[in-house]
Structures are given as structure tokens and as C-alpha cells.
Amino acid sequence: MTHLPNLFIIGTQKGGSTSLHRHMSGHPDIGVFREKEINLFLEGVDIAKRLEELGPPRGGTEYLLDGSINYCRYPRHGGVPGRIVEHVGRETPRFIYTLRNPVDRLISHYFWNSERYGEHRDLMTAAETDDVYVATGQYDLQMAQYLEHFTLSQFCFVRFEAFRADPQAEVNRVLDWLGLPHMVIDTEVRLASTSAKxxxxxxxxxxxxxxxxxxxxxxxxxxxxxxxxxxxxxxxxxxxxxREPVDKETRKLLLERYFLDSIEKTEDLLGLDLEDWKTP
Structure with missing residues (x-):
């Protein structure tokens, strides 16, 4: 089967993955499909048929990029790493994972759904009843699925906060990790965001x-x-x-109820310093 991706931006939703994908797709050595989120390795997808629908990729041939954030939305979408191994292999794939403060990520995700898809529940009810809001930001849970199949050296982690502050530096760091030459990024590409008002x-x-x-x-x-x-x-x-601002007590409750333990496990699992995420 031809045209299988070997480079993946696997998340996180509301963590800058779309902007990063746009930057990476401009590199002459990176090929892309006509859609960012091709969702090729989700359960039930006919891979051959999906590739035919997408048509031939454009751009470079060193890497072929798949930017599907659903690949890190376990348990909503399970078994993705195993299907990547089955079709792409165990040694070949490289993964870029954008990580964002999970409380900020959840809040942004919630208002994004409110503005675009009609989320009608209050914030705390949505978090309590829809696992995708919480699990998507539990990075230890998501990475545990991948580390059953791949090694940590196959992953490059991009902190949303650092990417927002200096996107050129973070893109350069990713390109260094991939062994590719630097490029000047398009300054017109902006992080997608929800309205603060x-x-x-x-x-x-x-x-x-x-x-x-x-x-x-x-x-x-x-x-x-x-x-x-x-x-x-x-x-x-x-x-x-x-839009009413989310108060500090609600943020504290979200942090302590859903994420504090996960942040500490993520630090241990990935060897990252996430201390700034531990205060609301």
C-alpha cells in the first residue's frame, strides 16, 4: 500500500496542532494530504478506500504527515497505535505531540464546542459527563497507549505555551529532531482560538x-x-x-479532580517539567 504516513501530529486538540501542521506542511521535505485530519487509523476505517478518496499527497517525500488529533483521544478512539504498527511498522513512525495545560485545554475545548457545535451543558457538567474533555488532557493516559508499541525516542513534545511564545524556535526544534533543514515559517499562520468575550x-x-x-x-x-x-x-x-470568565475556584476544582495526579504521572513518564501546570 503506497502513500502511508510516517510522521504524525497526534494532538492535542486545542493545543496548536493545526498551526503546527500548517507550518510543517510548508517544508520542502514533508508531504501532506489535502486534509489535515485524515483519521486513517481509526477503528473501522477502510485504509485503501480512504487513501483513494484523499488522492496522491503533495510536497516532499522524506516524510508524509498525518495530523489527526483523534489519535490521542483514548478511550473515545482506541487501538490507534496498534493499527499504525500493523500498517506502517514499529520503527518507522515519528510522532509530534503538542501538550497544553490541561485545564486551559479543557476550557478552550468547551467554548470551542459551544461556539461551533452547540455544547449546551455548563462547564462542570460537560467535564463530568463527557470523557473526551478530561481524557484528552490526561497525557499519561494517552501516551501509555503508544509506549506499548513505540519508544519514547520516537516522540517530540511541543509545549503549547512555548509554541505560542516563539513558533519559529519550536518549529526549528522539531525540524532538528527530524534531521531536516530549518525554514522560515509563515508569520500569517495564527493559532486558532475561542473568543474571550x-x-x-x-x-x-x-x-x-x-x-x-x-x-x-x-x-x-x-x-x-x-x-x-x-x-x-x-x-x-x-x-x-x-462569555463569563472561568473563576479560579472552578479552575482549581478541575485541576484537583481531573488533572493534578495525571500531570505528575506525565512528568515521570515523559521526563518533562510541568510544574507551572500545577497551580490553577
């Missing part, structure tokens, strides 16, 4: 609660409608409201 609320919360509370119906709509259509539908059925 406004979000969106549903005009018909009962209807929306029914749809989102019925998993089979929700999955059917997600499969039937393109992502762009879902976003437009949400905008039509919602209204802009003032």
Missing part, C-alpha cells in the same frame, strides 16, 4: 439536549452532514451571548 447559547435548548443526549441520533447526524454544515446549523440555531 463571547460564546453561543442554544435558542431551543430542549431540542438540542434531546439530540446531543441521544448518541445514536448524534452519530447519525455527524456522519450524514459535513462538518461545515454542522457549524452553520449551530450558528442558525444559537445566539451570541457574553
Amino acid at each position: 463571547t460564546t453561543r447559547a442554544q435558542r431551543f435548548p430542549g431540542v438540542h439536549a434531546f439530540v446531543t443526549g441521544t448518541p445514536a441520533l448524534r452519530r447519525t447526524l455527524q456522519k450524514a452532514l459535513p462538518d461545515r454544515t454542522l457549524r452553520r446549523l449551530n450558528r442558525a440555531l444559537s445566539k451570541e451571548v457574553v
Whole structure:
């Protein structure tokens, strides 16, 4: 099977992966598909058919990049590392993992879903009832799946905070790790972000609660409608409201309930200093 990726940006969602992918796709030695998140190795995907849909990649041939953040959303999507081994091999793949303060990441993820996909629950209820908000930011949990199949030397970790402060330096560091020459990045590429002042609320919360509370119906709509259509539908059925800031006590609760232990395990597992994440 041709055109299989050997370089992966595996997350994290709301951690700068889209901007990093845009930078990396500009390198002459890195090839890309026409979509960032090809989700080639998710359960149930017909890889040959998916590759045919995508068409031939463009760009360089040293590395072929797959930027699917769903690869680090266990347990929502399980078995990804094993499928990569099966189709790409154990020694070949290289992984770039963007890491963001998990409380900040969860909050950004929540408002992103509110603005674009109609998240109607309050922040704490969403965190308590939807594992993807919490598990995505438990990096020890996500990496444990990969380290059953790959070695730590196959991973390059990019801190969101460092990437935001100096994207050129972080891109250079990744290129050094890949053994590729530096390039000047496009300064027009910006980190995607949620509005700090406004979000969106549903005009018909009962209807929306029914749809989102019925998993089979929700999955059917997600499969039937393109992502762009879902976003437009949400905008039509919602209204802009003032975004209330998340107070320090809520941040502290999120940290202590879901992430503090995970941060410490991540430090031990990956050999990183994440001390600045341990205060709300």
C-alpha cells in the first residue's frame, strides 16, 4: 500500500496542532494530504478506500504527515497505535505531540464546542459527563497507549505555551529532531482560538439536549452532514451571548479532580517539567 504516513501530529486538540501542521506542511521535505485530519487509523476505517478518496499527497517525500488529533483521544478512539504498527511498522513512525495545560485545554475545548457545535451543558457538567474533555488532557493516559508499541525516542513534545511564545524556535526544534533543514515559517499562520468575550447559547435548548443526549441520533447526524454544515446549523440555531470568565475556584476544582495526579504521572513518564501546570 503506497502513500502511508510516517510522521504524525497526534494532538492535542486545542493545543496548536493545526498551526503546527500548517507550518510543517510548508517544508520542502514533508508531504501532506489535502486534509489535515485524515483519521486513517481509526477503528473501522477502510485504509485503501480512504487513501483513494484523499488522492496522491503533495510536497516532499522524506516524510508524509498525518495530523489527526483523534489519535490521542483514548478511550473515545482506541487501538490507534496498534493499527499504525500493523500498517506502517514499529520503527518507522515519528510522532509530534503538542501538550497544553490541561485545564486551559479543557476550557478552550468547551467554548470551542459551544461556539461551533452547540455544547449546551455548563462547564462542570460537560467535564463530568463527557470523557473526551478530561481524557484528552490526561497525557499519561494517552501516551501509555503508544509506549506499548513505540519508544519514547520516537516522540517530540511541543509545549503549547512555548509554541505560542516563539513558533519559529519550536518549529526549528522539531525540524532538528527530524534531521531536516530549518525554514522560515509563515508569520500569517495564527493559532486558532475561542473568543474571550463571547460564546453561543442554544435558542431551543430542549431540542438540542434531546439530540446531543441521544448518541445514536448524534452519530447519525455527524456522519450524514459535513462538518461545515454542522457549524452553520449551530450558528442558525444559537445566539451570541457574553462569555463569563472561568473563576479560579472552578479552575482549581478541575485541576484537583481531573488533572493534578495525571500531570505528575506525565512528568515521570515523559521526563518533562510541568510544574507551572500545577497551580490553577
